[in-house]
Amino acid sequence: MAKAKALRGLVLTMGYACLAIGLFHVLLGNASIPGAGSAGATIDSLGRFFGAIFAGYGLAWLLAARQSPIPATAVRWLAGVFLLGAFGRLLSLAVDGWPHWFQVVLTAVELVLPPLIFWLADSEEKAVRRQS
Template identity: 65%
Template sequence: MAGLLKWLVWAMGAACVAIGVFHFALGIDSVPGEGAAGATVDSRERFYGAVFLGYGLAWIWAARQSPVPSAAVRWLAGIFLLGGVGRLLSMAFHGPPQGFQSVLTALELALPPVYFWLSAADERAVAARTPQRRTGPAGAGRRECDGTP
């Protein structure tokens, strides 16, 4: 499970970096049907591309940690899930988007539960490999404070 988590975190990071670079570089030309949207939408698209690139770098940072930090994975997956919820709200208010956007929505709703489930796998694997320090019976080696030097 720990290997799967590390692989999925790396894959998510690499995909988000690639998507971020794509949107940053191409602006509105990176979005099907947005070619005539104009400078304002192009500016927004490039800004969001840079933010998504940074989001991908955060995933890669998490993948490079040992163990992969479960809290970071849960936060990043939660943000991804929130993006999927945003797409659902858009569908509710404006109807279905272009087909590829619907596929992305499905991924944004399906992947976060997998990350939540696996989030602590690497930490558990490291803990299982690390020998536990024996400290003896409870209270052994502890000095009582009775006021004497």
């Protein structure tokens, strides 16, 4: 049961955090990116677009959290997308070098959380099966 509660808390946290971060990028554009400065209208437009997509990603996490039990397949897919983002950051590091320190912290979070989520993904489904 503790794993199921941890999963629910983590899925809700992912949902609200991604929604907030996405909306932050939509509203602030380039100003939301540490070290970006004035990157121009094209990058601002791209950032706001991806911010909207990230807000939608957060809503997908929240949709998963509203289900009972939380569907393991959906959680694994969402965590996989998050991990893919970390791989994108690692590719950027390899190609273009070290980004702003805050981006490095985000990369670490994006590498650490998915394995934890994969491990917890079916905990609510298992808890429901045990109760029946």
